[in-house]
Amino acid sequence: MQEIMQFVGRHPILSIAWIALLAAVLYTTFKGLTSKVKVITRGEATRLINKEEAVVVDLRTRDEFRKGHIPSALNLQTAEIKNNNFGELEKHKSSPIIIVDANGVNAQEPGALLNKAGFERVFVLKEGIAGWSGENLPLVRGKGK
Structure with missing residues (x-):
C-alpha cells in the first residue's frame, strides 16, 4: 500500500488518468450489462x-448501402429513427431487429430508440459491416430495400 501512495505522490497526472480510465471501463461495462439492446x-x-x-x-448512407449490404437489409437512417419514421420496419415490431452500421460504434x-418505440428484440451487430465483410459473409450490391 505504501508503494501505491508513493507512486501517486510522484505521478499525480498518471494516477488521475488511470482512475479516469478505470471509471470509463466500469461505466461502459455497467451500461452494456443493463442495456436492453444487446451486442x-x-x-x-x-x-x-x-x-x-x-x-x-x-x-449507413444510401450510397454506402448500395455498395454492399447484408441480403434483405432495410436502409434506414438514424435521423428517420429519431423522427419515428420507421417505414417498412413498422410491421416487424415483434421480430428480432439487427442494427448494422459501418463498424458497430454508432x-x-x-x-435504444427502436426499443423505446416498442420493438421488442433489438440487437446491434458487433463490428458492423466491416466485421461482416471481413469474414467474407454475403453482401448484396445495388438498391436493396
Whole structure:
C-alpha cells in the first residue's frame, strides 16, 4: 500500500488518468450489462436471420448501402429513427431487429430508440459491416430495400 501512495505522490497526472480510465471501463461495462439492446456476434446474427427471420436495419448512407449490404437489409437512417419514421420496419415490431452500421460504434443509440418505440428484440451487430465483410459473409450490391 505504501508503494501505491508513493507512486501517486510522484505521478499525480498518471494516477488521475488511470482512475479516469478505470471509471470509463466500469461505466461502459455497467451500461452494456443493463442495456436492453444487446451486442451480438456475426454467428448470432446469422442464426437470427436464418432461424428467426430477423430484420436487418442498415444505418449507413444510401450510397454506402448500395455498395454492399447484408441480403434483405432495410436502409434506414438514424435521423428517420429519431423522427419515428420507421417505414417498412413498422410491421416487424415483434421480430428480432439487427442494427448494422459501418463498424458497430454508432448503432447503440438508434437501437435504444427502436426499443423505446416498442420493438421488442433489438440487437446491434458487433463490428458492423466491416466485421461482416471481413469474414467474407454475403453482401448484396445495388438498391436493396
